[in-house]
Amino acid sequence: MKVLRITRPGGPEVLEFDERPAPTPGPWDLLVRVHATAINRADLLQIHGAYAAPPGVPADVPGLEYAGEVLATGPLVRRFKVGDRVMGLVGGGAFSEQLITHEREALPVPENLDTSQAAALPEAYLTAFDALVLQGGLRMGESVLIHAVASGVGSAAVQLCRAVGAQTIGTGRNAEKLSRASAWGVGRTVLCDTSPPRFADAVREATGGRGADLALDLVGGNYLPETLRAMALQGRVLLVGLVAGREASAELDVILVRRLHLTGTVLRSRPPEEKMALTLAAERSLLPLFRSGALTPVVDAVYPMREAREALTRMARNETVGKLVLRWE
Amino acid sequence: MKVLRITRPGGPEVLEFDERPAPTPGPWDLLVRVHATAINRADLLQIHGAYAAPPGVPADVPGLEYAGEVLATGPLVRRFKVGDRVMGLVGGGAFSEQLITHEREALPVPENLDTSQAAALPEAYLTAFDALVLQGGLRMGESVLIHAVASGVGSAAVQLCRAVGAQTIGTGRNAEKLSRASAWGVGRTVLCDTSPPRFADAVREATGGRGADLALDLVGGNYLPETLRAMALQGRVLLVGLVAGREASAELDVILVRRLHLTGTVLRSRPPEEKMALTLAAERSLLPLFRSGALTPVVDAVYPMREAREALTRMARNETVGKLVLRWE
Numbered sequence: 277m278k279v280l281r282i283t284r285p286g287g288p289e290v291l292e293f294d295e296r297p298a299p300t301p302g303p304w305d306l307l308v309r310v311h312a313t314a315i316n317r318a319d320l321l322q323i324h325g326a327y328a329a330p331p332g333v334p335a336d337v338p339g340l341e342y343a344g345e346v347l348a349t350g351p352l353v354r355r356f357k358v359g360d361r362v363m364g365l366v367g368g369g370a371f372s373e374q375l376i377t378h379e380r381e382a383l384p385v386p387e388n389l390d391t392s393q394a395a396a397l398p399e400a401y402l403t404a405f406d407a408l409v410l411q412g413g414l415r416m417g418e419s420v421l422i423h424a425v426a427s428g429v430g431s432a433a434v435q436l437c438r439a440v441g442a443q444t445i446g447t448g449r450n451a452e453k454l455s456r457a458s459a460w461g462v463g464r465t466v467l468c469d470t471s472p473p474r475f476a477d478a479v480r481e482a483t484g485g486r487g488a489d490l491a492l493d494l495v496g497g498n499y500l501p502e503t504l505r506a507m508a509l510q511g512r513v514l515l516v517g518l519v520a521g522r523e524a525s526a527e528l529d530v531i532l533v534r535r536l537h538l539t540g541t542v543l544r545s546r547p548p549e550e551k552m553a554l555t556l557a558a559e560r561s562l563l564p565l566f567r568s569g570a571l572t573p574v575v576d577a578v579y580p581m582r583e584a585r586e587a588l589t590r591m592a593r594n595e596t597v598g599k600l601v602l603r604w605e
Numbered sequence: 606m607k608v609l610r611i612t613r614p615g616g617p618e619v620l621e622f623d624e625r626p627a628p629t630p631g632p633w634d635l636l637v638r639v640h641a642t643a644i645n646r647a648d649l650l651q652i653h654g655a656y657a658a659p660p661g662v663p664a665d666v667p668g669l670e671y672a673g674e675v676l677a678t679g680p681l682v683r684r685f686k687v688g689d690r691v692m693g694l695v696g697g698g699a700f701s702e703q704l705i706t707h708e709r710e711a712l713p714v715p716e717n718l719d720t721s722q723a724a725a726l727p728e729a730y731l732t733a734f735d736a737l738v739l740q741g742g743l744r745m746g747e748s749v750l751i752h753a754v755a756s757g758v759g760s761a762a763v764q765l766c767r768a769v770g771a772q773t774i775g776t777g778r779n780a781e782k783l784s785r786a787s788a789w790g791v792g793r794t795v796l797c798d799t800s801p802p803r804f805a806d807a808v809r810e811a812t813g814g815r816g817a818d819l820a821l822d823l824v825g826g827n828y829l830p831e832t833l834r835a836m837a838l839q840g841r842v843l844l845v846g847l848v849a850g851r852e853a854s855a856e857l858d859v860i861l862v863r864r865l866h867l868t869g870t871v872l873r874s875r876p877p878e879e880k881m882a883l884t885l886a887a888e889r890s891l892l893p894l895f896r897s898g899a900l901t902p903v904v905d906a907v908y909p910m911r912e913a914r915e916a917l918t919r920m921a922r923n924e925t926v927g928k929l930v931l932r933w934e
Binding site: 496497500515516517518521522523524525526527528529530531532533534535536537538539540541542545 | 825860866
């Protein structure tokens with residue numbers, strides 16, 4: 277089978293195709309033929325040598341999500357059979373024609389999605405669902421601040437909020453991308469073209485002075501102090517990315533007096549029991565909303581796998597709205 | 606009735622006795638004769654003019670907790686009768702011979718405590734109980750990092766942890782106070798006599814490399830980055846005080862990769878429904894442990910009310926271990 281592998285640390289140009297033996301499924305595993313995968317910032321970090329793969333996945337093949345069909349199953353598999361369309365998260369190695377996954381970490385592809393759409397789903401929607409719903413306790417009527425709203429996770433978060441009756445306020449650094457994001461129903465967008473960014477006043481204005489109940493922070497860095505100032509009493513901040521930097525100053529009196537909750541979260545390094553629990557919660561609560569049409573993966577473009585380098589370069593230039601999908605031909 | 610009131614912003618010397626009309630209980634209120642109160646850092650801040658009282662309590666009379674007996678009840682009161690011994694938190698005004706409180710914000714004094722011990726209980730134990738148990742989800746077998754372990758809240762937190770089968774690691778800036786704190790069962794103490802403080806290595810060593818599951822942070826400031834580094838995966842940090850300062854730097858990658866939870870909390874400004882809920886939860890879960898002797902308020906000294914200024918001065922000098930109680934004669 278073909279894989280796209282990292283030949284040395286660097287930019288997208290260091291990726292090259294290679295041949296590998298197909299993996300062998302364990303007793304509870306599926307062997308999946310990958311139709312499509314989608315790219316993430318973590319892939320860029322891994323290609324640069326700045327984000328090592330966890331144990332148990334190929335160290336030199338990026339790719340965190342896939343959609344495809346079941347080619348073979350281990351003897352104890354009960355959830356899927358050969359030929360079923362599946363999608364899911366993996367710890368790495370999705371830039372590959374075949375991969376193995378535990379059956380409890382795989383999701384059925386909703387009938388109304390093709391595998392390009394399905395490949396754009398897992399990372400964005402499971403991240404947003406886990407952060408906003410499972411950890412953040414998102415409820416109807418709440419106001420949710422979403423940074424990097426034009427990103428894959430941002431678009432998923434906006435749709436999820438709309439689907440549960442919550443209001444959204446989205447930030448971004450690019451006016452054109454923000455206006456495209458408005459098309460999928462962001463209640464209000466705030467252009468952040470200064471450093472440090474200023475959005476707390478706009479959030480207060482949009483929430484009748486109250487502030488945001490929940491924030492999905494994909495950027496960290498110097499966004500954090502302003503995010504804290506934008507929150508309502510007992511607001512919950514979910515920190516899921518650090519695009520703007522690892523260091524932040526924090527006004528602890530704001531955290532204390534407003535009784536804020538700040539939670540850091542990451543999916544990739546979680547132990548298998550947590551990945552399984554998230555997968556099954558998503559199957560129960562998230563997939564019905566794709567079947568009903570309330571949620572739709574936002575796909576910026578679909579590239580053939582041989583153009584993966586170009587796609588990664590576009591992501592690195594922050595030009596995309598939603599997800600970039602890579603498809604084996 | 607007598608009150609001890611703030612005549613102007615300043616140190617403890619600005620407090621003077623005054624006469625006030627006794628307050629009138631509303632339908633659900635108790636009129637309480639205060640036998641004793643205890644002092645808190647918030648009283649010092651309020652006397653300095655840096656911590657305004659919330660609406661509905663005397664603005665110029667400090668005091669956040671009391672123990673005494675019921676003098677009169679409003680017509681709808683059901684939980685207590687005249688002569689019952691009660692204790693509790695108030696938003697202010699406890700440096701007074703009488704006060705009123707909603708019956709659902711008052712607790713019965715356990716039979717085995719005198720009212721000086723009872724006056725030392727509410728702020729320390731309700732803060733620790735609310736932060737560690739109700740918000741922090743403290744469980745048996747966990748390791749808990751407690752800053753300012755010799756303080757009133759610190760001593761309550763240690764006892765609470767012991768009572769539920771959790772291990773404790775306590776920090777403090779004074780070796781003699783730390784050794785007195787060891788007497789009530791702190792598993793390990795760490796002297797923090799440098800700035801910034803260093804304790805994360807000691808916490809890792811005491812927890813077999815794992816880090817603390819829970820931290821009760823009464824100090825904030827430059828303790829916070831080191832606290833984050835001392836935490837286990839998915840550790841919970843409860844920020845309840847800012848003695849070391851309001852500004853902190855934070856390594857967001859530590860929060861994200863370790864999936865930490867940071868929660869700010871304060872009792873005084875909470876709305877009545879939350880104060881009632883906390884009171885009733887404490888009556889159900891916390892008071893039985895005082896009756897059994899598993900918990901005992903740590904009283905540093907009991908002063909007559911006319912020596913309140915001296916007691917406050919001692920607290921300002923950080924000389925105390927546990928609580929300072931003030932008693933009407």
